[in-house]
Amino acid sequence: MNNKFLVFLIFITLANAKSDFYHSFIDKNLLPISQQQQKIIQDGSKELATIKRYIKENDLSTALTLIETFKNKNSIKMLQSEVIMLECDILYKLKTKTKALQAIKILQDAINSSQIDQSRLLDAYRLLVLLEVRTNKLKDAQYYAVQISKIFDNPTSKVYGKVALAQIYMKQRMYSKAIRILKKELINTDDLEVATIIADELYDAYILNKQNEEAYNLIKKVLKKNIGYYANDPYKALTKIEKLKKAKMYDIAIEILESLVKQARKEHSRSIDKFRLILANTYMDIAGFQPQYMPKARAIYEDLIAHKKENKYWKKAKMYLDEIIMRHGKFDPSLIAAKYSTSESMQQKVMMQELLNALKNQQFEQLIRLKKIYSDIDIKIVNRFGYKNIEQIYDTINFRMIKYYLSTKQCDQLYDVMKDVRDSVLISLTKDPKSIDNMFGCMLDTPLNKTYQIAKRVYRQSFNGRVLLYLERVALELKKYKDALVFSNRIDTINDGTTLSKEFLYRFVLYGNLNNNVSMEKFFDYARKNQEFITNNQDNPIIIDFYYQYYLYLLKIKEDAQALEVLYKLYDKQLEMEARVYSPFVELELAKYALLDDNYKKSLFYLKKGLNIKRIVNGKIYLRKISKKDQAEIYYKMAKIYEHEKKINRYKASIKRCKSLKNVESYYKKMCDNL
Secondary structure (H helix, E strand, C coil), X not given: CCHHHHHHHHHHHHHCCCXXXXXXXXXXXXXXXXXXXXXXXXXXXXXXXXXXXXXXXXXXXXXXXXXXXXXXXXXXXXXXXXXXXXXXXXXXXXXXXXXXXXXXXXXXXXXXXXXXXXXXXXXXXXXXXXXXXXXXXXXXXXXXXXXXXXXXXXXXXXXXXXXXXXXXXXXCCCHHHHHHHHXXXXXXXXXXXXXXXXXXXXXXXXXXXCCHHHHHHHHHHHHHHXXXXXXXXXXXXXXXXXXXXXXXXXXXHHHHHHHHHHHHHHCCCCCHXXXXXXXXXXXXXXXXXXXXXXXXXXXXXXXXXXXXXXXXXXXXXXXXXXXXXXXXXXXXXXXXXXXXXXXXXXXXXXXXXXXXXXXXXXXXXXXXXXXXXXXCCCHHHHHHCCCCCHHHHHHHHHHHHXXXXXXXXXXXXXXXXXXXXXXXXXXXXXXXXXXXXXXXXXXXXXXXXXXXXHHHHHHCCCCCHHHHHHHHHHHHHCCCHXXXXXXXXXXXXXXXXXXXXXXXXXXXXXXXXXCCHHHHHHHHHHHHHCHHHHHHXXXXXXXXXXXXXXXXXXXXXXXXXXXXXHHHHHHHHHHHCCCCCCCCHHHHHXXXXXXXXXXXXXXXXXXXXXXXXXXXXCCEEEECCCCHHHHHHHHXXXXXXXXXXXXXXXXXXXXXXXXXXCCCCCHHHHHHHCC
């Protein structure tokens, strides 16, 4: 007969027993126990109470030593059941497979030999399920869990059976199934303690099933209804705190710890300093994100140090206090590293502080050079300093590097950083228009395909008109006209008048480079409908090319009066901007219009301007160099005006200049030569 079946048979027998003599001071014959025997029992009970206190204070190693010693010397059968249950409880709480297997053997043997009181059988079987789960014997665990529900008639026992099944399902990663069982039992029970036990397991199931919000809401309700469930049991409290911290639910962990410390103080527990140290460290775990907790942690550390004769935790408290002082900049990290050379945790905190100091001091080259080393800092240490991960810190580093290089116009260094940063860093720059201007300013000054491709990947889905316009401009510089057209169309979709106005002349350049007459006509139609865009772009040098093409377009559609207005604007803008225009086309056109009005003086004025326009650059005067072909045309037209005005000498001088031009093939040169 195997152990499991034998345990089951004895379980049924004991479950139906009508009386329990173990806790009465009478023997099996209903006769009083002697005073001496009573004294032995009372002394033994006191020893067990001491052991229970160690368990409650979570000093499991001491409790195990004491229970093993007591078990070896105990001769009181009345206490035997309690001794076995205490020993197995301690072995389970030590959380090792070896100890769990040891406890299973002890518990099965005890049940088989009827050493477990009937009043403790349910507890024994609940513990047996947990032990089987811990050792991965899930079939055995499920068998016992089902039997608990079958054999015990009282509702509470049946709930415990369901909870045990849910624990097995969680071990099998069948989290949804476990959640369904636990939620149903939670709804159906009106016993606060039982409800708390169910909720405690349901929290674990939610976390394992990645339902953190549900888990958080549930544990908040548990603490509101029955925080004593944890405050009165340090093992349960510390186990739950460990899970809460892993799930980043520090506020709940702190609430339980503060209640645990309060309860320990009330009971004069020897473990209060241990709990206070854990509480202070939990404050520190969240202090990076919520600085108000650091002073609370510091107060506890300082108090533990001040009472170092009364507790064994003062050295650890001193180490953590030094960490706080280092983080406040009062201790150099190198001193802390030397002081705690054997502490891996402190060495990592020193590295973390050095990293943050270098960031503060803008020691960017050092930060990049040592990135591989800093990346090895444990995530818990990174979190403790208020960062989600090391990449978040390097995002900050890269962001500040970019801002620094932008502000100092170090474009080459900027390009080196851009290729290694995450997209989120570059996206964050859009919040600062000046940074965007500087970054794309670099890209426009030195258009490079590699940096353009980075910017295109990062910003192509942006709804920021400023960014889209810059992308269009860089694409134009790199002659990526299809890309530029995509960005131009995207600017249309955001329908931002300011951006559309600023983009106007770049759209003109784009459409001109598409080599498509239809697209240009479409653009000029767009220009005529948005005259304010022309007005708004008077300071952009591209306006000169625009006016030139616009003038020709207006002539083409027979809008001569408007075309002449544009021609005058083009002439004025060329002079205003001291443009490098070598062709006298504008002056020749204006001279032609003046001649049509019989305004010979005005026509001659424009011809002379076309021939010789001075430009001043850096204080030096430069004359426009025009082609010999254009010179021939101007000299000939000037000669004809002088001839009309009967200024013979000026006529002859103009013809002479025209004839003196060498190696010129033009209609006007031939006309001069024939005069």
